[in-house]
Amino acid sequence: MTAYAIAVLRPTAPVHPEVLVYIERVQSTFEPFGGRFLSHGKSGEWREGERLGDVVLVEFPDLERARAWYASPAYQEILPMRTAHIPGELVLLDGVPDGYDASRTAAAMRAAG
Template sequence: MPAYWIAHVTVTDPERYAQYRAATPAAIARFGGRFLARGGESDVLEGPALDRHVLIVFPDLAAARACYASAEYQAAKANRDGACIAHVVIVDGAPDA
């Protein structure tokens, strides 16, 4: 069953955040993940407006968790730390997804 990373981000340091964006695709792909949404135009219908919305699908919950915990992703994430306000969750997909 697929699992998803859902991230809502407000970028505070675009230069540092760009380093994170450049470094993450390899880590995501190594665990079978792929971006379904990565920024782009969005409409906030409820709640606070945030700059970016990211949705990544993984083959399963174990792969999503392993990716986040990996040394490769954590090294990329070091570029993000202090460059944004991020809310990131990993959620198991619906059984019929």
């Protein structure tokens, strides 16, 4: 099942040189795990709530490969270049299976509750 790495980042100007190195190298860290950018550093159109930051969305074939990417020596080597200079959050998130129907989830919640 597809999984995602979702980061909400709050960069500040000027961009620190280490951040540029991180950006130059990050894509090569997730490609061996089947990862690919779906969105990179877009501010988006926040329709509800307040704007939290810029969004980065990376798709992986499954949660195991997303976890393996995050724990990989290649990513761990460059991670401090971003975290030292850009505050934010990152979550690894499992997708839903093909044929997912939210109404079934609501029915299960109703039955449990």
